Amino acid sequence: MAVSKRIVLHFPRRLVEQPVIYRLVKDYNLVFNILRASITAEPEEEGLMVLELTGEQTEYDKGINFLLKSGLKIQSLSQDVTRNEARCTHCGACITICPPGAFELDPATRQVSFHNEKCVACGLCIKTCPPRAMEVHF
Numbered sequence: 001m002a003v004s005k006r007i008v009l010h011f012p013r014r015l016v017e018q019p020v021i022y023r024l025v026k027d028y029n030l031v032f033n034i035l036r037a038s039i040t041a042e043p044e045e046e047g048l049m050v051l052e053l054t055g056e057q058t059e060y061d062k063g064i065n066f067l068l069k070s071g072l073k074i075q076s077l078s079q080d081v082t083r084n085e086a087r088c089t090h091c092g093a094c095i096t097i098c099p100p101g102a103f104e105l106d107p108a109t110r111q112v113s114f115h116n117e118k119c120v121a122c123g124l125c126i127k128t129c130p131p132r133a134m135e136v137h138f
């Protein structure tokens with residue numbers, strides 16, 4: 001049975017340059033589509049990649065095992081991050097810490113907008129937001 005799932009991969013610094021994704025194609029016949037990729041600076045440098053992975057269930061499971069054994073952290077993208085608009089004070093603290101740049105400051109109005117479609121559910125803004133306006137739903 002074929003499966004297609006969206007996952008977030010966290011690469012430790014030592015693996016950022018390694019061809020681990022290529023091995024998924026070559027060794028496990030998986031098809032991937034990179035939805036987003038970035039390098040975070042805080043709290044330590046790591047690669048972050050949002051991937052749509054498609055293939056036979058048994059090969060998919062083997063591929064995920066391979067990634068885990070390689071030292072990558074894997075997160076399912078079933079989590080959805082939203083902003084409680086009533087709580088947001090537009091302080092801007094989330095803008096610089098968000099790896100894919102999901103927050104945007106309008107210089108004219110000083111309002112911070114949240115672009116949910118860019119979010120990779122890393123969770124950094126949840127801890128950073130002073131009035132706890134960012135919420136994660138599982």
Ligand code: SF4
Binds near residue numbers: 090091112128130
């Ligand atoms: S850190 Fe929180 S309160 Fe500040 S702009 Fe971002 S979402 Fe709004």
Ligand code: SF4
Binds near residue numbers: 081100101119122
């Ligand atoms: S969880 Fe917050 S910091 Fe992380 S990608 Fe989504 S909006 Fe940005």
